Amino acid sequence: MQELIAAPRVAPSILSADFSRLGAQVEEVMDAGARVIHYDVMDGHFVPPITVGPLVMAAIADRVHAAGGALDVHLMIAAPERQIEEFARAGADSITFHAEATPHANRTLHAIRELGCLAGIAINPGTPVEAVAELRGCADIVLCMTVNPGWGGQAFIPSSPEKVERLLSIAGPARIEVDGGVDAETAGPIAAAGAHLFVAGSAIFGAPDPAAAYQEIAAAAGAA
Numbered sequence: 418m419q420e421l422i423a424a425p426r427v428a429p430s431i432l433s434a435d436f437s438r439l440g441a442q443v444e445e446v447m448d449a450g451a452r453v454i455h456y457d458v459m460d461g462h463f464v465p466p467i468t469v470g471p472l473v474m475a476a477i478a479d480r481v482h483a484a485g486g487a488l489d490v491h492l493m494i495a496a497p498e499r500q501i502e503e504f505a506r507a508g509a510d511s512i513t514f515h516a517e518a519t520p521h522a523n524r525t526l527h528a529i530r531e532l533g534c535l536a537g538i539a540i541n542p543g544t545p546v547e548a549v550a551e552l553r554g555c556a557d558i559v560l561c562m563t564v565n566p567g568w569g570g571q572a573f574i575p576s577s578p579e580k581v582e583r584l585l586s587i588a589g590p591a592r593i594e595v596d597g598g599v600d601a602e603t604a605g606p607i608a609a610a611g612a613h614l615f616v617a618g619s620a621i622f623g624a625p626d627p628a629a630a631y632q633e634i635a636a637a638a639g640a641a
Contacts, residue, residue: 418487418510418535419557421452422592422614424641427604427634428453428489429627430596430618431477432468433569442622443477444484449628450635452486455596455616456509460494463518464567471500471507478508487511489614491539491596493566494518498525505532513537513560513594516548526555537594541566542574546584553589558614563607564597570619573598578610585611601630604638615640 429451434442443454456474461467474488481488487510494500497514498521504512512529516522516538529536537558538549542565549559561581564571574597581593594614595607604615615638617631624630635641 418453418489421487422535422558425608425613425615425639426453427451427599427615427617427631427638427640428455428594429621429631430455430457430569430616431622432457433618433622435622439473440477440480442627443480445628446621446631447481447484447486449631450641451631452641453489453614454481454486455618456488456490457618458490458492458494458500458504459567463495463515464493466567471503474504474509475507482508489513489616491537491560491616492518498528501525501529502532505529505534509534511535511537511558513539513558515539515541515566517541517544522552523555526552530557539596542577546580546587549584550587553587553591556588556591558594559584559588559591560594560596561612562597563595563599563603566597570623571598573600573603578606581607581610581612599634601633601637604634608638608640612638
């Protein structure tokens with residue numbers, strides 16, 4: 418996955434996909450050029466909704482990898498350190514968890530790397546960028562939530578590009594990922610602020626033509 422994210426990428430989030438034809442929808446966006454598939458995990462505790470676990474991811478992992486893609490897992494769960502091994506075993510290429518969800522962020526980032534995955538740390542809109550300052554060099558990805566986590570389809574928080582700029586100076590060599598409200602209008606400003614990975618869910622899978630929507634957002638973000 419390190420090679421895949423050397424260039425900016427739009428990562429379609431299957432949170433907004435039609436799960437009755439999940440495999441076909443993943444193939445549709447990958448045929449359009451997507452190479453990073455974002456996989457949101459929610460536990461009903463850290464955030465109110467409950468979504469999917471490692472079994473569903475394992476069902477699409479071979480298809481994603483065979484097409485030259487990678488699975489970008491976003492754990493919106495409490496005590497993420499207890500679950501990282503299961504997701505690595507199911508086919509994750511990167512695993513990101515929330516700084517607010519565990520007191521053991523440093524240890525968890527190192528454990529993810531030991532499992533052979535890229536390691537990511539996420540922060541909520543209300544969390545200052547300084548929360549990840551002591552993790553410089555430990556994370557491959559720093560995810561800036563541009564909506565409050567838990568639900569797809571929320572409006573982009575307007576102050577997010579400025580936060581991304583501040584985060585860029587703290588994150589060091591890590592790639593900045595943004596998640597929430599990303600579409601063809603918001604992708605450009607957050608790319609200009611320094612974001613490198615752009616998670617888009619409802620803007621892609623909620624569109625009449627997900628492939629065309631993906632390509633439009635990728636063009637706006639200057640992504641591969």
